[in-house]
Amino acid sequence: MIRKLFLLLMVKAFLGCEDVIEVELPTSETKLVIDAHFGLYLNEDPQMIDGAVILSLSAPFFDNETPPANGATVFITDLDLNRRYEFQEMENSGVYFPKNNNFPSNAQSTYELTVVYDGDTYKGEANLIPSVPIDDISQGDDTLFSGDETEIIVKFTDNKDREDYYLFTLGANLYLTTDDRFYNGEQFVFSYFYKDIDPGKEITVKINGVDKQFYDYMRILIEQSGQNGGGPFESTPSLVRGNMINTTRPDNFPLGYFSLSEAFKKSLVIE
Amino acid sequence: MRKLQKIFILSFIISAFPLFSQEKFTLSGSIIQASSNETLIGVTIAFPSLGTGVITNEYGFYSITLPKGSYDIVVGSLGFKEIRRRIDLFENKQMSFQLQESSEQLKEVVVTQKTDQLQLRKPQMSINSLSASSIKKIPVVFGESDVIKSILLLPGVTSAGEGASGFNVRGGAADQNLILLDEAIIFNSSHLFGFFSVFNPDAIKNIKLYKGGIPAKYGGRLSSVLDIYQKEGNSKTFKMSGGIGAVSSRLLLEGPLKQEKGAFLIGGRASYAHLFLPLFDNKNKAYFYDLNTKLNYKLNDHNNILLSGYFGRDVFNISENFINTYGNSVFNFRWNHLFSDQLFSNLSLIYSDYFYGLELDFVGFKWNSGIRNFNIKYDFKHYLSNTFQLNYGVHNIYHYFNPGEIKPNRESSGITADKLTDKYANEFGAYIDTEHSISDKLSLQYGLRWSNFIRLGQDELFIYANDNPVIFNEEYQIYEKATPIGAESFKRSDHLATYNALEPRISLAYSINDKSSFKASYNHMVQYLSLLSNTSSPTPLDVWAPSGRYVKPQLLDQYAIGYFKNFKDSEYSIESEVYYKDISNRIDYIDGADLIANDAIEQVFLNGEARAYGLEILFRKQEGAFKGWLSYTLSKSEQRTPGRITSEPGINDGKWYDSAYDKTHDISLNTSYELNKKWSFNGNFIFQTGQPTNYPTGQYQFKNLVIPIYGNRNETRLPNYHRLDLSATLTPRKNEGRRWKTEWVFSIYNLYNRRNAASINFSQNEDTKMNEAVRTSIFGLVPSVTYNFKF
Known part of the structure; x- marks a missing residue:
């Protein structure tokens, strides 16, 4: 993130300009993408689950969208209680929801996601990773670069008995990863700056507990989603592999991740 | 003992x-x-x-x-x-x-190295030197003359582009350059992330760049030595000089301490704090400054004392939310002593320091890191006969590394103070080097350097199962950090690792005739420190790390041969060289490695190798009203990190891949034309093959993010880089015969306004939701005026 700031600063400062250009790109073979992150709001009443198994296919970079992967068999197995939760696709959307509402029933279990698609079986495991509540969110009046950002101040208190990794969701595709290495057991306050947000809009901040591997995975993905190819302050980007394996043909590995997070959220209306 | x-x-x-x-x-x-x-x-x-x-x-x-x-x-x-x-x-x-x-x-010729017969006969090759006045003539962006930007015009020297710090010599990394300012090591040579270098051209006397055939006197870096000497100061009369430029202003004062015995020099340079203000509101500041000082005193015919100092800082302050300060400080005491007419000696005591500080108020912390070292050098030059000169000496450097320290920046911050483990090391070198003319035709320079590096005890050193800090996850086919099985604490006097190396250096020159010669050289070098950086050019927050139990010293063998010829009474010269170099223990980082505040860097890299080879041609015209040079480099620079055992793929499947600074073709043309006493003109043209990078081969969606799919490392390239710069210098006629002399330099950088890509960003447009390739270019056409004066 600090590198991002540098680049931004550099470009802004030196009248550097940005323009959209046409680039001819190589293409790679199509891969199955498994997007299966579940946020469990155990302390809400009623308890809530955020998430689904979203299956899609990779596509050439300049395609307008990535196609859904339809007609897969999807289920999650509670390996400890030996229970199986079937998922079904919602109308050819590639989005698979549990058939019953009781998934997952046991916080301590190890869960295994199985996807059977186009003759290949894909598997991955996850445990529910604990999190902490958000103490408070409020609106501040600081700005960062341009002077018209909206500051949101987030407060939460870390659990001092564990090494924690968090994934914050601050909007539809705004994420932030943080770990408690430098604030273990403390109340931690940070500011997030929104660009172009209008008064009256409600924003929801969610905190998800994640493990070290998924934290690293998301950290890299967030960077790559706005990645600068070849910029002087960027490292060479590479394809990141997640925790799903193709058990039929291991070489044809899928993209994506299966993970379960305990989650908390708080909302606020922008003034 | x-x-x-x-x-x-x-x-x-x-x-x-x-x-x-x-x-x-x-x-x-x-x-x-x-x-x-x-x-x-x-x-x-x-x-x-x-x-x-x-x-x-x-x-x-x-x-x-x-x-x-x-x-x-x-x-x-x-x-x-x-x-x-x-x-x-x-x-x-x-x-x-x-x-x-x-x-x-x-009218001084740009490259002062005299290519007369004597030069042709000297075994030294792969060296370029520039004088301060020639550096000032080269057109540069914003008219800010710059040491590093000038050497980029020489064959075999490139950088990662505009706004990239450091430079790359013969396909080497930026941290493989030994940069010496009055013999003191400079760890970061850039201001404003690389737009300008830290050397104030007014305070500089001479620079010399060794790309190969590096004499045994130098050690500790693989690719090059950039040896910069500051002026000593005028011991005859008081002088003042300076300049007012578009980005910074300079002032230099010098004068006698005692007539013809001692002199002082003090030079300052500062950029304007409002540099960024047109774009941001007034709460923001971004500027740099530096200060060069020097005192020299001639005690008698046999003893001379020099004191020099450098202090420079960059400061960025964005809304008090992001405060960033960094820079070098150097202090140096030298004593020149003549033991006899034939034996010259210099003793240097040097302290140098690089500091990096960052405060992020919106997260509530302050961060600092740095490196400090104490350096003692004692060098002798023994002029035994007209055919035999002996150089020998000892160097010792004590290094202290602060990889990072974090503190809360205010009471309400949740950050708890923490410190990454400090590291210590001692680097010693002893060398003997001869310059030996065997016959009228053949002369040799050969020497040997013995280097010894001791990684000293530190508080906490992680220990891993099987001594293996990086594990390969067979299931996901990725490299992962190993979890330490414990940590060991040591006394400062303990030796965590000791390395010794003998570094032979040899070069020879064979004069074919009075006008041409053939030269060849071989050098073996060892580098014990490396800059932890996985970006294509270093950033100010990258930290230096010493070799130790997990990081092995980098070793280089370089071979070069060259043909040198003067034409037409040395009016023209051509220098051509071919080199090959081979580097072992070149580390590369595993995919997704995060180096910032990483206390266990051994967990994110693997050991590999690198090689580079190329052809360099430098054609120069040194005399007359029209002067200049044309340089061409054809080269390849690549690296490879194979798996440690056969079941591991290594990095990039263990295949060779282009290093981030591989530039196939590099052409620089630098010309100057003196129209009359009033007007002179300079021009540059630069062409470089685009820098290697990765373009996406596809896309996928994860949690609503559009993620580009990347293939193997550095398989594609940015578009080619080229530009043309012109400058005109006006020396008013009224200067003649008066003390106050002035000069105007008008320059245009990137005359045809080419948008050279500094990067191409592949991402989804936030508004249209369409994927696009966005090119970032730093400088378009930049006109500027600089006013220089001397008094």
Whole structure:
């Protein structure tokens, strides 16, 4: 993130300009993408689950969208209680929801996601990773670069008995990863700056507990989603592999991740 | 104690050389600039009748021992009036010469290295030197003349682009350059992330870049040595000079401490704090400044003392939310002592420090990191005869590394203070080097450096199962950090790792005739420190790390051969070289490695190798109203990190891939034309193959994010880079005969306004939700005016 700031600063400062250009790109073979992150709001009443198994296919970079992967068999197995939760696709959307509402029933279990698609079986495991509540969110009046950002101040208190990794969701595709290495057991306050947000809009901040591997995975993905190819302050980007394996043909590995997070959220209306 | 022994052995070797016949006498002294009493580096004292000569050293000293007799001598350096004199050498003689600047002082040839017969015969190759006045003539962006930007015009030297810090020599990484300012190591050579270098051109006397055939005197870095000497100051009269530019202003004061005995120099440079203000509101500041100081005092004919200092900082303050400060400080005490007419010595005591500080108020922390070192050097030059010169010395550096420290920046911050483990090391080197003319045709320079590196004890060192900090996850086919099984604490006096190396260096020159020569060189070098950086050019927050239990020293073997020719009374010259280099223990980082505040860097890299080879051609015209050079480099630079065992793929499937600084073609043209005394013009043209990068081969969606899919490393390239710069210098006629002299430099950078891509960003447009390739280019056409004055 600090590198991002540098680049931004550099470009802004030196009248550097940005323009959209046409680039001819190589293409790679199509891969199955498994997007299966579940946020469990155990302390809400009623308890809530955020998430689904979203299956899609990779596509050439300049395609307008990535196609859904339809007609897969999807289920999650509670390996400890030996229970199986079937998922079904919602109308050819590639989005698979549990058939019953009781998934997952046991916080301590190890869960295994199985996807059977186009003759290949894909598997991955996850445990529910604990999190902490958000103490408070409020609106501040600081700005960062341009002077018209909206500051949101987030407060939460870390659990001092564990090494924690968090994934914050601050909007539809705004994420932030943080770990408690430098604030273990403390109340931690940070500011997030929104660009172009209008008064009256409600924003929801969610905190998800994640493990070290998924934290690293998301950290890299967030960077790559706005990645600068070849910029002087960027490292060479590479394809990141997640925790799903193709058990039929291991070489044809899928993209994506299966993970379960305990989650908390708080909302606020922008003034 | 052991070190004393080493010195003893060294002196023993030296005293073992036979004494000389009594028929020989020594001529020695200094060459100084008449106007300022400043010593001159690289002046030739030639004895045409003998076809021999000597060149002044870094402190302006020369010594030559010849058979008794009367000789005609010629003392000269480009830009100065030649002195011709007949001397009788019937006893040992000390003669100092004062050189007058030639009347067309501004006409000084850009590359001062005199390519006369003597130069052709010298075994040194792969060296370029530039004088400060020539650096100031090269058109640059915003008219801010710059040492590093100037050397980029030389063959074999490139950078990662505009706004990229550091430079790459012969396909080497930026951290493989040994940058010395008055013998002190500079760890970060850039201001404003690389837009400008930290060296104030007003305070600089001379720079020399060694790309290969590096003498045994230098060690510790693989690719190059950039040796920069600051001016000593004018010991005759008080002088003031300066300039007002588009980005910064400069002022330099110099004058005598005691007439012709001692001088001071103080130079400052600062950019304007409002540099960014047109774009941001007034709460923001971004600026840099630096200060160069120097004192010298000549105690007597045999002793000279020099004190020099450098202090520079960059400061960014964005809404008090993001405060970033970094820079170098250097302090240096030197003592030149003549043991005899033939034995010159210099003792240097150097302290140097690089500091990086960052405060992020919106997260509530302060961060600082840095490196500090104490350096003692004792170097001798022994001018034994006109065919044999011996250089020897010892260097010792004590390094202290602060990889990072975090503190809460205010009461309410949740950050708890923490510190990454400090690291300590000692680096020692002893060398002996000879410059030996075997015959009229053949001369050699050969030497040996012995280096010893001790990683000293630290508080906490992680220990891993099977000593393996990186594990390969067979299931996901990825490399992962191993979890330490414990940590060990050591006393400072403990040795965590010790490395020793012998570094042979040899170069030879064979004169084919008076006009052309063939040269060859081999050097073996060892580098014990590396900059932890996985970006294509270093960032100010990258930290230096010493070799130790997990990081092995990098080793280099470089071979080069070259052909050198002068035409038309040395008006034109051509230098061509071919080199090959091979580097082992070049580390590369595993996919997704995060290096910032990483306390266990061993968990994110694997050991590999690198190689580079190329052809360099430099064609120059050195005299006349129209001067300049054309350089062309054809090269390849690649690296490879194979799996440690066969079931592991390594990085990039263990295949060779282009390093981030691989540039196939690199062409630079630099010309200057002196129209009349009033106007002179300069032009540059630069062409470089685009820098290697990764373009996406596809896309996928994860949690509503559009993620590009990347293939193997550095398989594609940014578009080619090229631009044309022009500048015109106006020296008003009224300057003549008055003390206050002025000069206007008008320049246009990137004349045809090419949008050279600094990066291409592949992402989804936030508004249209369409994927696009966005090119970021830093400088379009940039006109500027600089006003320089001298008093």
